[in-house]
Amino acid sequence: MKRLNFILLSSLAAATVALPTIWISREHNLKFPHHLTYIWGRETLLWIGEDYLRLFPNENDADYLLKLLLEKRFSIDNIIEEDYKAGKTLVLNGWVLSITEGRQCALFSLTRTY
Amino acid sequence: MHIDARQLNNNTLIEGDLCIIGAGAAGISMALEWIHTSHKVILLEGGGFDYDEKVQQLYKGTSSGQKFPDFTSSRLHYFGGTTGHWAGFCSPFDELDFEERDWVPYSGWPLKKKDLDPFYDRAHKTIQLGPYNYDLKFWQKKLPYMYPFPLNEKVIRTKIWQYNQARYGNIYKETILNAKNIHLYTYANAVDIQTNDNVSQIEQVIVKNYSGKTHTVKAKHFILACGAIQNTRLLLASNSKAKAGLGNDNDLVGRYFMEHIELNVAELNMIKPFATNLYNFEMGVTKVSGELGITHEAQKQEKILNGTSSVNLLPETVDNQLRLDRWKHYEETESYIKDMTDLWEEADTQAKFGMGAIGKKFHLNIRMEQSPNPNSRVSLGTEKDGLGVPKAHMNWDLTFLDKRSIRTIYYLIGREMGASGLGRLKLREEFRDANDPTFPEDTHGGNHHIGTTRMDADPKKGVVDINCQVHGINNLYVAGSACFPTAGGPNPTLTIVALSIRLSDFIKEKMKW
Numbered sequence: 001m002k003r004l005n006f007i008l009l010s011s012l013a014a015a016t017v018a019l020p021t022i023w024i025s026r027e028h029n030l031k032f033p034h035h036l037t038y039i040w041g042r043e044t045l046l047w048i049g050e051d052y053l054r055l056f057p058n059e060n061d062a063d064y065l066l067k068l069l070l071e072k073r074f075s076i077d078n079i080i081e082e083d084y085k086a087g088k089t090l091v092l093n094g095w096v097l098s099i100t101e102g103r104q105c106a107l108f109s110l111t112r113t114y
Numbered sequence: 115m116h117i118d119a120r121q122l123n124n125n126t127l128i129e130g131d132l133c134i135i136g137a138g139a140a141g142i143s144m145a146l147e148w149i150h151t152s153h154k155v156i157l158l159e160g161g162g163f164d165y166d167e168k169v170q171q172l173y174k175g176t177s178s179g180q181k182f183p184d185f186t187s188s189r190l191h192y193f194g195g196t197t198g199h200w201a202g203f204c205s206p207f208d209e210l211d212f213e214e215r216d217w218v219p220y221s222g223w224p225l226k227k228k229d230l231d232p233f234y235d236r237a238h239k240t241i242q243l244g245p246y247n248y249d250l251k252f253w254q255k256k257l258p259y260m261y262p263f264p265l266n267e268k269v270i271r272t273k274i275w276q277y278n279q280a281r282y283g284n285i286y287k288e289t290i291l292n293a294k295n296i297h298l299y300t301y302a303n304a305v306d307i308q309t310n311d312n313v314s315q316i317e318q319v320i321v322k323n324y325s326g327k328t329h330t331v332k333a334k335h336f337i338l339a340c341g342a343i344q345n346t347r348l349l350l351a352s353n354s355k356a357k358a359g360l361g362n363d364n365d366l367v368g369r370y371f372m373e374h375i376e377l378n379v380a381e382l383n384m385i386k387p388f389a390t391n392l393y394n395f396e397m398g399v400t401k402v403s404g405e406l407g408i409t410h411e412a413q414k415q416e417k418i419l420n421g422t423s424s425v426n427l428l429p430e431t432v433d434n435q436l437r438l439d440r441w442k443h444y445e446e447t448e449s450y451i452k453d454m455t456d457l458w459e460e461a462d463t464q465a466k467f468g469m470g471a472i473g474k475k476f477h478l479n480i481r482m483e484q485s486p487n488p489n490s491r492v493s494l495g496t497e498k499d500g501l502g503v504p505k506a507h508m509n510w511d512l513t514f515l516d517k518r519s520i521r522t523i524y525y526l527i528g529r530e531m532g533a534s535g536l537g538r539l540k541l542r543e544e545f546r547d548a549n550d551p552t553f554p555e556d557t558h559g560g561n562h563h564i565g566t567t568r569m570d571a572d573p574k575k576g577v578v579d580i581n582c583q584v585h586g587i588n589n590l591y592v593a594g595s596a597c598f599p600t601a602g603g604p605n606p607t608l609t610i611v612a613l614s615i616r617l618s619d620f621i622k623e624k625m626k627w
Contacts, residue, residue: 039383039538077535084533089525094540096528 030069030076033104044093049109051092052102062110065103076100116291118162119302120325130156130297132621133319133333135304135348138195140594141339142282142290143240143611147618149293153625156331157296158321160303161192163283168324172303172499173344175506179490180553182510188561189341193300194283196341196561197607201397202279204243205604206234206612210410210420211483217417218515220370220486223599224571224580233612240611241280244401248274253402259391262404265530272392273407273422273603277400302329305503307336307352307360309587316590322501335589335621339614342371342563342596346492347506349567361567361577361584368492370568371508372484372601373559375421375516379545380524382425382476384537393425405481407603408523416526418519420603421482423527428475478539480523481560483601485515492566510559514551521545562606567596581620582613593617 033045040048053060059068072079083089083098092102119126132148134141137159148155161169169192173185190198207227214222235246247253250272254260262272290296299321306320319331338345346368350359361367392404405422413420484490495507521541528539544554570576573585582597584590593614595606602609 035385035535036538038385081533081535084529087529089529089532091525091541091546094543094546096525096532096539096541098532 030066030104030107032108033101035077036101036105045105046109046112048092048095048097048102049105049107052106053109055090055092056106059103059106060110062107065107065110069100069103069107076104115294115296116298116300119299119321119329120323120327122327122329124327124329126327126329128156128297128299128321128329128331130154130331130333131625132156132335132337133158133331134337134339134593135319136160136195136339136341136344136593137193137282137298138190138339138341138594139197139282139607140610140614141337142194142286143237143614144337144339144593144618145290145293145296145298146240146286147615147622149289149296151295151622153295155296156333157290157298158302158304158319158331159193159298159300160323162300163193163287165190165192165198168500169301169303172501172503174499175343175508176495176497177508177510179508180510180512180557181555182508183558183561185343185506185508188563189343192283193287193298194281197280197282200279200607202277203605204238204241204276204278204608205248205273206230206246207602207604207609208410208420210413211600211602215414218419218485218600220488221600224569230609230612230616233616234608236615237608237611240615241278241608242285243276243278243608248276250274250404257391257402259389260402260404261388261390262392263388263390263406263531263534263536265406265527265534265536267409269409269412269526270530271407271409272404274402274404275395275604276402277395279398301325302331303501304331304340304348305351305501306354307348307590309352309355309360311355313356313360314587316587324500334625335591337591337593337617337621338567338596339593341594342566343492343506343508345592345594345596346566347494347503350494351503360590361587363586364574366568366575366577368566369488369490370486370565370599371490371492371510372486372564372598373510374562374564374601374605375480375482375484375512375520375557376560377480377554377557378477379423379480379520379542380478380528381428381540382478382527382531382537383540384474384476386536387474388536395424395426406478406527408526412526416522418522419483419485419515421480421519421523422603423523424479424481425476426479428477478524478527480520481603481605482516482520482523483603484559484564485513485519486565486568486600487511487513490565512553512557517545517551517553518548521548560605562595562601564595564598564601564606567592568599569597570599582617583620591617591621 080098088099131153133156135158145157175185209227212223238246301323302321305322316336321329395403407422490511491509494504497505531537567577
């Protein structure tokens with residue numbers, strides 16, 4: 001096998017393995033408002049999520065929320081930062097949060113397993 | 115020179131060139147400007163050198179509208195006045211404070227900040243503050259760790275404060291007593307200001323005390339320096355010639371009473387630790403610190419009032435180190451969420467022993483101007499005080515603009531905290547609904563009594579003119595925050611002293627005419 005072909009095939013194989021992993025990891029990060037856990041407990045995250053669903057009952061569907069969260073292809077941190085900069089913010093359970101964070105908490109409240 | 119008015123013979127005639135009624139921050143600051151001049155200054159103080167409960171009760175009044183504290187708790191009726199218990203917060207008004215803002219009814223001073231700058235500089239010496247400089251960069255070179263939160267500078271600014279709890283009663287007592295041309299009369303409560311028949315000139319002021327003595331003070335110029343509430347009471351009660359009270363031809367005396375609205379509005383939870391000394395304040399220790407403010411551009415854009423937020427550490431929140439350490443090494447699977455509760459419990463236990471110091475929580479207190487409002491008003495009550503003067507009645511009236519501005523200030527801070535990734539802000543329950551005009555029960559002011567004899571070049575819009583002279587009465591002036599057309603973002607004392615010094619200069623010039 002020529003050297004160039006080997007490199008291309010190896011890269012393709014690596015990408016085949018890595019991309020779903022990255023995708024799963026990204027989905028996981030989206031589902032859970034990771035950085036917010038540095039300041040809040042589980043209950044607060046749930047209250048925020050429930051408050052979001054109260055304000056936006058049309059988004060009360062885990063698949064739909066996930067779809068919304070996956071719409072943009074940036075990292076979740078960037079999406080949240082852009083939300084704040086663009087004024088895409090709202091007050092949930094008293095907290096000034098980005099819409100994406102609200103959706104993350106809503107998704108968390110819908111997909112909790114216990 | 116000091117004279118106790120209780121020891122004088124009844125009906126003594128006291129005469130001088132200048133009569134200053136009230137020996138607080140405004141009155142004493144003025145008197146100091148006259149030391150070593152050829153003019154005889156009469157400085158009248160209703161109390162003595164120490165707290166006297168009976169004299170203090172002369173401030174008692176009634177109130178309606180938004181809950182307002184007992185007047186006797188917010189003012190001190192003795193030599194030095196309310197500087198006897200002030201916190202010493204000083205900062206000049208912003209340029210925007212002097213401007214007419216189309217979203218703030220009745221806003222706009224007939225002065226600009228540059229007009230007051232030389233007097234602010236002089237006021238700094240009177241209050242014994244540091245250099246007249248409120249630039250963050252200047253103080254960062256002088257003091258360590260003065261780091262502001264890295265927030266969007268187009269929206270959030272740092273408002274610098276200087277502090278000195280200058281107790282005028284202590285620091286200026288000897289100076290005043292030793293000044294040969296300053297005649298301080300204690301226990302000399304002004305109860306009536308008497309004019310000529312056409313109410314264009316003050317002829318004399320009647321003073322009384324609890325010893326049953328009544329005296330008469332004659333002077334060329336009279337300055338009211340009793341504070342916004344007591345000035346109003348005296349002007350309205352002096353109605354023997356002007357039935358509506360002095361300076362009140364246009365029903366303005368007592369109106370536009372303003373405070374700085376102060377209360378806890380939000381809490382701030384930090385995601386990342388941020389070490390700084392900038393926001394720390396310790397009474398009697400801190401000389402300079404900063405607060406979070408909204409830039410003038412953002413105020414214009416949002417159509418809000420001017421104010422700042424303190425950033426106060428909540429000491430019980432240093433409990434997150436353990437939690438962070440555990441998470442850092444934890445496998446990120448769904449299952450770890452289940453263990454969270456256990457981790458927090460463990461962290462809480464550790465916190466009880468004082469371990470951990472990363473997580474920080476702050477409570478944020480607003481300090482904001484109240485918008486000028488004619489219905490926020492001091493008037494005369496039906497009862498009389500111990501010396502026969504009608505008591506004051508306060509109707510403290512806050513507006514939707516006041517409420518919306520506070521909420522917006524914290525919404526903006528919250529938004530920028532989020533954008534910076536520094537933390538998240540939680541609004542107090544009463545400030546979450548953007549359409550709610552009501553204020554929480556614990557809303558209070560900074561005990562800054564402002565307005566009631568507002569300054570305007572037009573007598574139909576203001577009680578005093580640009581020089582703090584009462585319109586239509588050529589030898590009566592008001593010194594103090596009663597003259598402020600708007601309350602300004604910062605606390606008033608520095609501006610009170612600056613305006614008083616300016617008034618002194620004006621009267622000195624006028625005496626040359």
